[in-house]
Amino acid sequence: MSQEVLSPVLETIVATATAAAPAFAATTPELRAQALVAIANALEANKPGLVSIAMRETGLTEARLTGEVTRTAVQLRMFADTIVEGGYVDARIDLADADFALGARPDIRRTHLPLGPVINFSASNFPFAFSVMGGDSAAILAAGCPLIVKAHSGHPELSDATAAVAAEAIQSVGLPAGIFQLIHGREAGVAVLRDPRIKAGSFTGSIRIGRLLADIAASRPTPIPFFGELGSVNPAFITAAAVAERADEIARGFLTSVSGSAGQLCTKPGFVFVPAGTKLAAAVSAAATELPEHRLLDPRISASFAERRDAILAATGVTPVIAGGVRFDELGHGWVTPTVVTVSLANLRAGREALLEEAFGPLSIIVETPAGTDLASLMPEFYEGNLTGTLHLSAEESTGTTANVAELQALVAAISQQVGRVLFDGWSTGVAVTPAQQHGGPWPATTNDASTSVGTAAIQRFQRPVAYQNAPQAFLPEALRDANPLGVPQAISPAGVSKQWGQRWG
Amino acid sequence: MSQEVLSPVLETIVATATAAAPAFAATTPELRAQALVAIANALEANKPGLVSIAMRETGLTEARLTGEVTRTAVQLRMFADTIVEGGYVDARIDLADADFALGARPDIRRTHLPLGPVINFSASNFPFAFSVMGGDSAAILAAGCPLIVKAHSGHPELSDATAAVAAEAIQSVGLPAGIFQLIHGREAGVAVLRDPRIKAGSFTGSIRIGRLLADIAASRPTPIPFFGELGSVNPAFITAAAVAERADEIARGFLTSVSGSAGQLCTKPGFVFVPAGTKLAAAVSAAATELPEHRLLDPRISASFAERRDAILAATGVTPVIAGGVRFDELGHGWVTPTVVTVSLANLRAGREALLEEAFGPLSIIVETPAGTDLASLMPEFYEGNLTGTLHLSAEESTGTTANVAELQALVAAISQQVGRVLFDGWSTGVAVTPAQQHGGPWPATTNDASTSVGTAAIQRFQRPVAYQNAPQAFLPEALRDANPLGVPQAISPAGVSKQWGQRWG
Structure with a gap:
């Protein structure tokens, strides 16, 4: 349980991610969308070279890996549209209500903020779609959380090559390098997961390793959510x-x-x-x-x-x-x-x-x-x-x-x-990347069966709700302002309804 | 980590809750709403007697306790309307798409199901609103989860009296007694929390006890979510x-x-x-x-x-x-x-x-x-x-x-x-019970900062998403059927849009 001192290299990585968090959290959804699409485009532009490394390192076929790059790009693009559409922040506005059932109610507005730096442990069996720039990474960046990826030891060269492509794309839209960094080695991954500046972890892999990491996340002095997708026999x-x-x-x-x-x-x-x-x-x-x-x-x-x-x-x-x-x-x-x-x-x-x-x-x-x-x-x-x-x-x-x-x-x-x-009347392999997808399930399929690691709902893992009470417009997040400059869906609860609550049922 | 054998009394309680789970999960929102409102009405009808016990056991004032019963009743009624409105299941329908970006996509529909039996550890400082029939209990029952409440030792007589009132109200609408049971004693609570048939826990209390219970929930052979609201200095x-x-x-x-x-x-x-x-x-x-x-x-x-x-x-x-x-x-x-x-x-x-x-x-x-x-x-x-x-x-x-x-x-x-x-420009005591409320926060304010223990979003803690792929109408949950017999909001994703994903941003 005691806090470890990180190696100088890891300390720099975690400190850089931490320093990047506030500004990244404050970026517009459009800028993050541009970054995601720039990564998608860059992966596709570099597909032959990346697939060639992947074939050598993983033994998977060219057809399968080529398709996987496309899937990875589609995932990134889907999240670009998801965050600009804005429903993912679940903006709720309760207008002030002098006639509230429990006495006058203030104006209360609720949105979701990014958690902060997140570590994602890559999978071996999807060297693109669940690896360096896979679905978890896309969701983490889409949410506005600085991302540290722990490369899988099964494809280290591909991980480095993918990271280089992604880093250049991220910088091309003007975002800082600190929002995405790659590390190698299980000990490094565990040390980062234990660091108090890290706010969540995600993982795809075995039950044994997933449980080990989930237990580390849960037993930290400050516990953090850990989203592991583990084993399944379907x-x-x-x-x-x-x-x-x-x-x-x-x-x-x-x-x-x-x-x-x-x-x-x-x-x-x-x-x-x-x-x-x-x-x-x-x-x-x-x-x-x-x-x-x-x-x-x-x-x-x-x-x-x-x-x-x-x-x-x-x-x-x-x-x-x-x-x-x-x-x-x-x-x-x-x-x-x-x-x-x-x-x-x-x-x-x-x-x-x-x-x-x-x-x-x-x-x-x-x-x-x-x-x-x-x-x-x-x-x-x-x-x-x-x-x-x-x-x-x-x-x-x-x-x-x-x-x-x-x-x-x-x-x-x-x-x-x-x-x-x-x-x-179908078979379970092939997981569609869509808004209604649910890729999860009770333990040991995952460590957290309220979440999904595929589909647009995957972004919810890396957000946290915050409510603002009687906040002046200038101090509200944009998603909650009356003028709604981001054009997000706002669920508005009017005054005068609370005294009718439950009337129909008793 | 080894499984304990429950005492005969606790075994009966957990077995009864477990047996009640499938039928309770399949109840209509209207029936659960009737139960919640019946409990609310019964609490208000029994207010003088209950408040009198509470004053003796807690030392809180009559005015405070009377107001708290009203708050408790309002919470129950709010959840009645919440579940009938139906947005809480976040129904999503992706229509089949022959032209999907990654090849033909099946029909995928996603809703939320109740977790199963839940134990709720009551608080001492809100003998009504965070106790036997408080906000957590209301959310658990609203979600369709059988509820076991661990009474707080600070007001055992009030807990029994409240439970008797609630149990009668539950039976008055035709629901079985197994959906709500009360236990006393910390050891009993811990034993139930450890039982593999229990699917989640909630708690309001100290950091020390909350951490102890959260660690138990996380270290079970099958870990479960644990929603503790602990300490805060505001x-x-x-x-x-x-x-x-x-x-x-x-x-x-x-x-x-x-x-x-x-x-x-x-x-x-x-x-x-x-x-x-x-x-x-x-x-x-x-x-x-x-x-x-x-x-x-x-x-x-x-x-x-x-x-x-x-x-x-x-x-x-x-x-x-x-x-x-x-x-x-x-x-x-x-x-x-x-x-x-x-x-x-x-x-x-x-x-x-x-x-x-x-x-x-x-x-x-x-x-x-x-x-x-x-x-x-x-x-x-x-x-x-x-x-x-x-x-x-x-x-x-x-x-x-x-x-x-x-x-x-x-x-x-x-x-x-x-x-x-x-x-x-206000003060933090007095938490409005409304759709946009967020009563939570990073550790140690809570064990789980993605959730709230006040407001309609509190129900999300006790649900789990499930997707259905190419399901015939007769085998879909009602919330996902084309005919939408429950009239819930359905977010429908049409065919033919995926190839445009991200186009605007790159």
Whole structure:
């Protein structure tokens, strides 16, 4: 708990971020939007060079990485429009009310201010979209918080190159270098997270490291919010009618989702529940016509995947549908093809220690449930929080008019209780970057299930509400002024309504 | 970290709350509104009896307690209207978009669901408004979360009586008893907070206990959010021009705010900064014509106040303006009159160990600042987070046209950085219960400065966002359906806009 002294280099970085905070907080949304778009444009302009480094460092394919740069640029541009539109500050104005139910009420106005310097720990599996200038970084800068990124050790050269591109773009719009700085090394990251000048942390990675960092943030003398996106196995449920209707289509989508990015996605479907006796496993086997070998991100992930895969294959009653494999090269990188297995519900219960933990890589488990299984009860029986849960219905079941509708609705309610996103008739990989997106979920999917790390609501993590009481116009934040110079949505509560509160309900 | 086995009584309570959660989450906002209003009406109908118990247990005055019941009822009614209006679920609908910037986008819709069972630790100093059916409880029930209240040991009989009134009202609208239960005892509260079925905690009280509970919540095997409102000293700044303009008015308001409820309010102004040489202290002394003696809440608070008061009076350079006092009765209750002292800024610096800690009771420190003091720098020099910060300006300064406007704006910015509410020309006690209210602030004012414990936004603490992707209408929460049967505000994002994102800014 005692405060550490930072190294001279880190001290300069944290001091620079801290010094930049007040002026950055006071920038106009337009200027921050210009910075975000300048970064987006610069990333796209430098795409070939950046993708080439990323391919070498991560083993991900050119197609995947090229698409990821585009996604990263789109995220930055989305936040540019989000902050200029202004709804993100949730401006509320309660006009003074002499007739208020509890006696005369002053004028009260509430907006959100940026938290101050934030550290973002990059992910390994999205070297652009959840890394140096990924979604968390975009949200932090959009909110007006100075950003310190802790580079992931899996792509240090790409991190430096991305940072150089971003820094030049930031300076091109006249913003100071102190609003964005990059550091390397886990010890450096932990030291910065512990520093009292840092006001929040974000993270994408493993449960083990995420918990470690979350505990550090919570146990500081001054605790700070920590937004970690950790582990998820993303259970899916497929009805007998859905399998009967379109087994091949479901099998192909499933296989694409399991094997894409070599299965190294937090939203990879790890478990698929189907009624025993349906032909999903056969359809999956038939769909596995072409299974190119892909490299996993690094030797640690490779070793861990091989170990998890061995344990799963060795569990009682586990039958391979697609045998797949892991081949290690001389650098310790694992080269993989997908593995899909089936297991009965009874054997999942018996083998839960081996089977339930996330296997980060191209592996998924089809669980065959006997007739009469209460599917809704399986969610709490087997799982804690997950990022996603999926349900495939037949066309007729989707109308909500079949005999099993109540059972299906109970399953949807059970899934909703334990995930951040409920999908129908699709697969959980591929997270749309949009206003309504929710990429989160109860522990251990995240450390904080009230927040999202994808979509416009992600900016809310880095803001804090402040109310102003009877403030003269000259001393109000612009978002709260009568003249509304920023043109933000203002929710105005008039005088004279409080005595009617609740009248309709009693 | 190991899981404890609950006592049979607590096990029944937690199991009952857990069993009630799904059905309570599925209730209509109208039914929950009826329950909240029924509780409000029942509290008012039972006001004389409840106030009589409260007077005996807390020593607070009849006028104060009667007003507090009204406030409690108004809070409940405000939440009734809030949930029926429906904006609190922040419903967002992204329509499917074949032309999305990153490839075809599915239909995604996002709402908020209740967290599940919540434990609320009551406060001692608001036996109604922050106790059994206070603001936190109202927000928890409004959100659709089963509520377990840990009664404060300072008013156990009142807690039982309030719970009986509330339970009857809840049953009168047909809701089950499991959505609201009362427990007594700190060990019971801690055991419930540790139980994995409990999804969040709220608390109003001391920094020491709040930190203890926050640490328990954060270090559970499954961490949960914990919303504690802890300590605050609420600094105020008064300009020379304001003192010159209306010293007597300011002095009277200050004295009322310091002495109301015997100073036992989290928003009591603990420090007032005025330029040396102004006549505020004299005006305060002159305003202290009538100083009735009041009882403090309990012997522990009484002893603590007497100790803090002695330490402050003994610090170097501290001069009494109103001497006040503490008299102990045979039960150990302290009977107090207000104490106000002055100290120079230099002596505040020299005596910070004795002076800066909160004195919970009727005591405030006037700090006289020498000419040329950079007021904005005093906030970070002396204070961590506070619930409020106050600035008194002259009428001319309020126009923002005086020579010192930049200095005053810098002070407002500095205050904003460290508080949840910035007040002008008023006093911080008396927190309006309204949509724009923010009762929170950085640590140690609260454990979670992104939230408020007063106002309609307080409900957000007990909700969690969930997105639905391509969900058939029959499987969507009502707030997200096309037909919008609840009539909630729906923020609809149309197709075809994403390719324009950021275009204006680069």
